[in-house]
Structures are given as structure tokens and as C-alpha cells.
Amino acid sequence: MSLKHAILILLESEPGSGYDLFKRFKDGLGYFWNAKHQQVYLELKKLSEAGWLAFEAQTQDTRPDKKNYRLTPAGHAELLRWLGEPVQPNTINDALLVKLYAGAHTSPDNLREEMQRHIAVHRKTLDSLLSIERDYHGLPAEQRQALRMPYLTLRRGILGEQSWLQWAEEVEHALQDTTPASTPAGK
Amino acid sequence: MSLKHAILILLESEPGSGYDLFKRFKDGLGYFWNAKHQQVYLELKKLSEAGWLAFEAQTQDTRPDKKNYRLTPAGHAELLRWLGEPVQPNTINDALLVKLYAGAHTSPDNLREEMQRHIAVHRKTLDSLLSIERDYHGLPAEQRQALRMPYLTLRRGILGEQSWLQWAEEVEHALQDTTPASTPAGK
DNA sequence: TTTTGTTATGCAAGTTTTTGCATAATAGGC
């Protein structure tokens, strides 16, 4: 959908290769936009053909050659155009919730294990976001000002993960209640 | 991805037509799984061909004819199999955050308007989820027990929307700070 | 020294999802 525009934005702030962009998706923007490397390369090709990007092949000695992409004026114009039109609200397709919805058809143990797996992932994500936030607060005011907007998206990630983990606790309590006699003696 | 399984689950709890399912996606499950009617019909066709669903054509006088789908034993088995295997964590692709990330390239007014649109949608969703929750709490204990698992997914929706709106307030404060001289005199 | 990881790019095939179009009957509001 707007992988196109996510790429335009990333290249606007700093030119780079497909591999660069892919890493930026994995690290920085991964919590609000995901893309496989194949798709990034394909999209770069399409955007070049559309005239929104230009690239220079860059031969390297110790590393494989790469293509350095940057925005063309047309690409910049397209970015501004896109920023001016409304984006439609996000739709959620969450398989975990589908599974939980049908939870009555499987065992509480199975659900607990599933939740544990997801909790581990979300905790790790939250930790990494909080660490990025700490770094941000350590920056000089000038740089913080320049990163104000990306910081707001970081906040979305942090609040979102915290809320998710809070919910996970509710779920754990609810799943414990299903098997009250599972622990032998008890506190 | 698991539209297949979302459909199996919906039909497990109650058989119905494609149109029924589409409405259930829009109303009940809409906050964690979205599907267009075309995709639902297509998927029902595929699931029938795979032997997981069976249907009876049902002629109606006042309304167009419809097909009533229900799970086959093979469909039930597939559902149980799917419930036993881990689902992978959800990935987020959120165009609003992409836009906000690039917010420095557009006007605060534009961003504020965009946020207002999204806030209205999220508030409406939250209201409707809270109303469903009130209904749930009004049910007799027996029915609440039967709906325990779907209720957990409802909680996810509620906590998620509340967290989103909380974040939106942070964003509004941050956007106000960009144009401190925009209001003429004072408070 | 073999294996694993990182850098770097991409094609091909398949699946999933969206968008556009099409039909058809009835009910209700203006």
C-alpha cells in the first residue's frame, strides 16, 4: 500500500541502497512498517521506472557492489502530494486474536504456551524501543528537535507495547481461572 | 493468512452464509480481522473445494437465494490442528505512522487534521466496544462463561483503543508546541 | 577448516488482498 511512500520518506532523509533500506525497516521502522528484502528491491525498481528515484551503481572492493538510491524532484513532489492526502485508518489482522477467540476448542495449556511466546516477543520489542527512547533523550536539543516526528512514532510503539503486555496479564489471569485445581497443594 | 481459520471458527460456532460471515467480520471480529465480501466468498469457495466446508443452497422468496455453509468433520479437524500450532506474531503496517514519521515535510495543520480524522474513528470504535462490554457484563453467568474467550479479544480491542487515544493526546500536545503563536491573545 | 553470519542483489511462482464491475429483488423514505 504505502511501502512506496515509506521508501520515499526513508530516502528523503538519507539516500541509500536496498540493503540499507531493508535494515532500516528491520530496525527503525519495523514496529510500524514491515517489508521483506525481496519486496524492497522490487519496489525500488518500480519507483525508479516511475521516475521517482535515481540510482548510481557503486562498485566496492571488499563488499558486493550496490546501488545507491536517492529521490528525484518528481519523487519529492510525489511525497509532498501523498502527505497532503488523508491516509485511511489501519486495519488489524491479528491471528493470535483469532486463535484466542476460538480458545474454548483447545486446552488452556496450549493457549498459555502461545501467550508466553508472544509475551517474550513483545517484551523484547518494548525493551528495544525504550532503549531507543533513552538514546533520544540523551541527544542535544537541536537533534531532538529534528527527530520530533519520528519520536512520536516511537511513542506509539512504546505505548502500544505497554498496553499489549497489560492485556497479556489480564489474559493470564483469565487462563489461570480455568484450571484452579492444577497446582497440587497451593499457597 | 488465517482468513481461512477465521472463517472456520465463525462457522464452527454458528453456520451461515457468506453474507452473514461478512457482516460478522464487519461487526464482531472487525477489530482484529478484516475482510472484504469478495474475499470471503472466494475463500468459502476454496474451503468447500478443499472439503472443509459443505453448503446447502437455500432458496428464499422475499430475499435473494443464499448458500448456508457449515463445517465438515475434516474442517473441524483442520481447525483443531491449526489451534495446536503456534501463530506468528502480528506485523504492523500503519500508514498513519509513516506519514507522521515524515511530518517535518508537511504543515502541522495538515497533521492535526489527519489526527482529528483518526481520533474520531478510534473514539467511535472504542464506544462500540465498550457498549459490547456492557452487554457482556449484563449476561447471566452461564453465557458469560461460554463467551470468556471472545471476551478476552474484546478486552484487547478496548485496551488497544484506549492506548491509541492516550497516544493521540501526546501527539496533539507535541503538534501544538510547533505553532505557539498561532492563537491571537491568550487563554 | 568448515560452518555460520553479514553484506548485497534479484527472479519466479504462488498466495493474499484490493478494486472495479455486474446482477437482482425488495423495502423504505422523499
Added chain:
DNA sequence: GCCTATTATGCAAAAACTTGCATAACAAAA
């Protein structure tokens, strides 16, 4: 009497995304 909404289904084309495969060089760890 006309317009709009609701019920009900679906095809076709395109766009978006995933999965599998392929290559290639170097660096570091086992």
C-alpha cells in the same frame, strides 16, 4: 414514482506480499 439501502452472490484484473531459490565474497567463530 424515484432514489437509496439492504440482502445476496460472484468474476476478473491488478496490486501487494510471501516463499523459495540463486549467487557471491569476505569475516569470524567453532
